[in-house]
Amino acid sequence: xxxxxxxxxxxxxxxxxxxxxxGQLIGLGALTPTLLPAVRSEDASSGKMRTQAKSCVLIxxxxxxxxLETFDLKPSAPQEVRGPLSAIQxxxxxxxxxxxxPQTAKLMRDVAVIRSMTSPLGEHNLGTHYxxxxxxxxxxxxxxxxxxxxxxxxxxxDRLLPGHVAIPDVRVGGAAxxxxxxxPPSSGAFAVGGDPASDQFxxxxxxxxxxxxxxxIERRRQFAEQIARWSAGADSSVPAEFxxxxxxxxxxxxxxxxxxxxxxxxxxxxxxxxxxxxxxxxARRLVERGVNYxxxxxxxxxxxxxxxxxxKDGFRGSRHPVGLIPSLDLAVSSxxxxxxxxxxLDETLVVVMGEFGRTPKLNxxxxxxxxxxxxxxxxxxxxxxxxxVIGASDSVGxxxxxxxxxxxxxxxxxYTLLGIDPQLELTTPDRRxxxxxxxxxxxxxxxxx
Numbered sequence: 001x002x003x004x005x006x007x008x009x010x011x012x013x014x015x016x017x018x019x020x021x022x023g024q025l026i027g028l029g030a031l032t033p034t035l036l037p038a039v040r041s042e043d044a045s046s047g048k049m050r051t052q053a054k055s056c057v058l059i060x061x062x063x064x065x066x067x068l069e070t071f072d073l074k075p076s077a078p079q080e081v082r083g084p085l086s087a088i089q090x091x092x093x094x095x096x097x098x099x100x101x102p103q104t105a106k107l108m109r110d111v112a113v114i115r116s117m118t119s120p121l122g123e124h125n126l127g128t129h130y131x132x133x134x135x136x137x138x139x140x141x142x143x144x145x146x147x148x149x150x151x152x153x154x155x156x157x158d159r160l161l162p163g164h165v166a167i168p169d170v171r172v173g174g175a176a177x178x179x180x181x182x183x184p185p186s187s188g189a190f191a192v193g194g195d196p197a198s199d200q201f202x203x204x205x206x207x208x209x210x211x212x213x214x215x216x217i218e219r220r221r222q223f224a225e226q227i228a229r230w231s232a233g234a235d236s237s238v239p240a241e242f243x244x245x246x247x248x249x250x251x252x253x254x255x256x257x258x259x260x261x262x263x264x265x266x267x268x269x270x271x272x273x274x275x276x277x278x279x280x281x282x283a284r285r286l287v288e289r290g291v292n293y294x295x296x297x298x299x300x301x302x303x304x305x306x307x308x309x310x311x312k313d314g315f316r317g318s319r320h321p322v323g324l325i326p327s328l329d330l331a332v333s334s335x336x337x338x339x340x341x342x343x344x345l346d347e348t349l350v351v352v353m354g355e356f357g358r359t360p361k362l363n364x365x366x367x368x369x370x371x372x373x374x375x376x377x378x379x380x381x382x383x384x385x386x387x388x389v390i391g392a393s394d395s396v397g398x399x400x401x402x403x404x405x406x407x408x409x410x411x412x413x414x415y416t417l418l419g420i421d422p423q424l425e426l427t428t429p430d431r432r433x434x435x436x437x438x439x440x441x442x443x444x445x446x447x448x449x
Contacts, residue, residue: 053349053382053417055287058147058295059280059332062172063124063302064375066358066368068397069311070098070325071376072115080361081396083368084308092387100312100325103333107380109387110336110345112447114377116391116400119356119407122370124302127355128173133181134411134437141428144181146411147293149426149436150418152187154292160254162190164293165286167279169193172297173355182428189295196260196278203258257289258282267338272330273320280331284338287348300324301354305365328352336380349382349417353410360398374400377410383417385449408441416443 066083068074073087073096087096090108097105097113104111121127126137133143144152151164166189170178180188193204260268260282271277276298283294301324303310314321332352339345357375358368374393380386391403412422415436422437 052347052419054347055292055344056147056150056294056349056351056382056414056418057280057283057287057335058293059276059328059350059352060172060295060297061301061328061352061354062297062299063354064127064356064358064370065301065324065354066303066307066311067115067374067376067393068358068360068368069307070101070328071113071378072393072397073098074395074397077396083362084366085312095389098325100323101329103329104378107333107336110340111378111380111386112384112388112390114379114390114405114410114444114447115374115393116402116404117353117357117375117377117407117410118400118404119372119375122356122372124173124355125176127372128177130407131353131355131410132172132177132179134408134441141432141434142177142181143434144183144187145179146414146418147189147295148179148181148183148187149415150420151189151293152183152426153420159290160251161257161286161289161291163291164189164295165283165291166191166295166297167282168195168275168297170295170297182434183426189293192258192282195275196282197273197275201260201278203255257285257291260285267334270330271334272322272327274322274327274331276327277331277334280335284335287339287344288342298324298328303358303367304363304369305367307362307367310367332378339381345381347382349384349414350380351414352378357397360396371398373398379447383449384447388446390444390446405444406441408438409444412437412441413444413447416448 068081068083069085073085074082075087075096076082086099088099088102088105089096090105092108095108095113097108119127119130121130121136129135129137129143132145132147134146135143137143147164154163164187169191170189172179178188191204194201256262260278263281263285268278268281271281276296279296279298283296286294300310303324309315310323311325312323314323314326332350336345336350339348339350354375356370356372359371361368363369374397391405392401393399394401415422420436422435422441422443424436425433426436427433
């Protein structure tokens with residue numbers, strides 16, 4: 001599976017800079033980097049495995065969620081280990097999770113939890129790169145995220161909406177890792193840019209500037225199209241992404257996909273008032289309309305201090321004083337419930353994770369610090385065998401005690417669930433073959449059945 005390297009060297013207007021100008025001409029702005037000329041895979045339609053999941057919603061808990069307060073509590077451990085929260089039983093006998101996840105607990109038969117994730121990387125950017133790509137970072141090459149790879153394989157522009165949407169953006173793990181790696185910009189995510197929980201929520205660059213009519217935009221499009229043809233050369237066609245960008249910014253149907261105000265008020269309340277809840281509701285709307293990959297980024301999980309306030313109670317005086325975990329509970333449970341109710345759960349993979357876990361002992365500030373040696377990941381839908389816990393940490397949540405799972409294994413499993421062979425190779429711009437996952441990666445068969 002290869003792609004051709006783009007190498008225009010014009011000194012005046014290159015194809016890349018020309019298309020960037022097109023985006024500015026028609027008012028697309030931040031849309032443009034996602035919709036630059038796609039470099040097609042030469043065999044994108046070959047070697048596909050049977051697809052179980054047609055879509056994937058990644059809920060990225062940026063900063064590193066505490067496994068000891070969410071999916072791997074230790075009620076029998078000393079107080080400095082078990083922390084401020086208690087465990088509750090789930091719908092699966094013998095399986096318990098944190099007290100702030102009561103709605104998720106009811107859906108445990110649809111959910112699988114890996115409690116033995118393990119990584120040596122406890123720094124945000126490095127851990128993020130490893131978790132999202134399956135490769136440990138190296139100065140020699142930045143690897144793409146699994147969502148970017150999957151979107152690259154999809155490789156279609158004959159659609160109204162992008163194949164991958166990021167809510168609100170792609171800044172994860174300290175904002176240094178964008179997930180594009182060595183793949184072309186057209187494989188990346190379209191960043192929504194706004195906060196779906198805000199009363200003034202609007203998708204960046206999806207509204208027409210004051211004074212611009214569709215006729216004026218069309219004239220600008222035609223002019224920019226001529227520039228694109230000239231900069232690409234007489235023997236080249238205008239990139240299909242250009243027309244996709246134009247269709248998206250002028251289409252009522254595209255705008256409607258992001259119109260959360262169309263949802264009934266009781267549905268919006270069920271997802272919760274926080275950004276993560278409304279972002280997951282938006283993710284459901286996008287999946288329903290054919291978007292294949294949605295990344296919801298929820299920040300604030302780097303909880304070095306005051307776990308009770310940050311994770312459970314929320315800050316007094318805030319507009320919605322609810323902690324991170326109850327907000328996550330409402331968002332994830334509502335997403336799973338709605339996907340199941342709409343018969344979309346079997347074909348939509350839901351993944352909830354961050355870059356690592358937290359230390360097995362509380363620090364003097366009442367928080368927990370970075371801890372990659374063992375942590376948890378939650379998955380549902382998309383062919384995942386639910387109602388189970390895979391692996392285990394030791395009695396204090398410090399190390400894997402059974403069935404260790406690496407980020408490489410996890411990404412190989414996600415590829416498998418998405419119908420992509422994890423042993424497939426791509427070719428970098430310098431003609432270097434690179435597997436989708438490292439040679440030692442093992443699919444977690446308990447998840448795939």
